[in-house]
Amino acid sequence: MPTARVVTLAHVAAAAGVNASTASKVLNGDAAVRVGPDTRARILAAAKALGYRPNALARGLRTARSHMLGIAVPQLENPVFPEIILGAETAARERGYSLLISHSGEADGDARLYEALAAVSRVDGLLVATLEDEAVLASALARSTVPFVVINRKLEGIANHVVFDSFAAARVATEHLLSLGHRRIAHLAGRTEGYNGTRRLAGYRAALEAAGLVFDPSLVVAAGYTVEGGEAAIRELLGRGAGFTGIVAATVLTAAGAMKVLHATGLQLPSQMSIVGIHDAAIADMLHPPLTTVRLPLREMGSVATHGLIDLLEGRIGQVECTLPIERLVARQSCAAPLGSRP
Structure with missing residues (x-):
């Protein structure tokens, strides 16, 4: 029985006509790499055509990052949140990240909510969509050890958010x-x-x-x-x-x-x-x-928040603030x- 071919960075680099270092920097979103738009497009097209998927473990060892994001949601039975999760998961995959889902439920207090958020504390960044009291949520997030974006609400004193109108x-x-x-x-x-x-x-x-x-x-x-x-x-x-x-x-x-x-x-x-x-x-x-x-654009909310969080992590922007219009x-x-x- 034939084995599936593993597509490596070297394959992508050869198909795009560049060296492996340049291909790696472009595919990992290195803002400092100097390549023309045609070269960048060629590398991305080669990766897509070959079905290249980055090795998250190897990337983590090189960068001390897991390339894993977390999303904390309160109600999986609420049709709003699965749609947001789908948008977030698609955006994360496009950027070479994985998404870990945490069901925070109605945590009923700062300590329990922080415990729920800490369950995904090994991730590089966190998307937070909870129905918890806003003072409780703000207090719990103030103790977070990773960057985060709050979804579907604004909190006093916390800048990073994506909300609906x-x-x-x-x-x-x-x-x-x-x-x-x-x-x-x-x-x-x-x-x-x-x-x-x-x-x-x-x-x-x-x-x-x-x-x-x-x-x-x-x-x-x-x-x-x-x-x-x-x-x-x-x-x-x-x-x-x-x-x-x-x-x-x-x-x-x-x-x-x-x-x-x-x-x-x-x-x-x-x-x-x-x-x-x-x-x-x-x-x-x-x-x-x-x-x-x-x-309301539920999947877009998940996507915009995820891209914003990754841009925060990669130093492309300093803050995420977005209000999405109704459809x-x-x-x-x-x-x-x-x-x-x-x-």
Whole structure:
């Protein structure tokens, strides 16, 4: 049985017509190497055509680095985080790094969260996407021994982050309901003390006020980012008798929880109640009715954060700060004009 050919740096160098040292420097991203753009392109094309993969162990021995990145996520069951991980893993592979996934869960305190982050402390750099209290997370990260980029939130006093435009996401969701004629719109908020929760609440409120409506705090309930949170929040709102006809949910999971309760209470969607969720995922198409969402670039977040972290590690940049715009509103069947406004 024939054995697979191992492609070495020498093979790439020969195919590109350069010496092995030059090929090595280009493929390892050495900013100091002086080669023309044509030569660089030729080396990269040869490596791709031959299927060259760098030897991570040998590189680590030469550079005292593992060429391993870590990503800490709180919910693997949340469809948001697997998409971010896929974007991060693809970007890491493109740059010659591997990705180690750590499920941090709800760590419930600085010490336990630090322990979760320390589980991936042997990596060169860390991507952090947790739902932990922001003061707790900032404290834990202050003890980190490796460079890191925070994903999906900003933290006071910590520069490196990649976030979505959560303000615009909630504003667009609210504007969609307003355009259909809804005037009593509830908000199932995220954590109202956290970055995304406050930005989405602000976007919701800005859309209402731009339409000449008075913000009513009784229409806002903190739901967090889970199905169970959405269930509890909608029960609380229904119990208040607030008379709303539309809902902006902080995430697709909280929207799913709210829809479950609405169905159980006999309210018909969208004839009696309309709902929009933030984030888009396969589950949105599977709900009944399919859920209108605001799509955010999840894989791009993972990719941008990973490239930024590697650029930090390799000394190309000194800081990572990026706000990703929303992609678009995905209109499905969970929204309609309110009953009283239909012809």
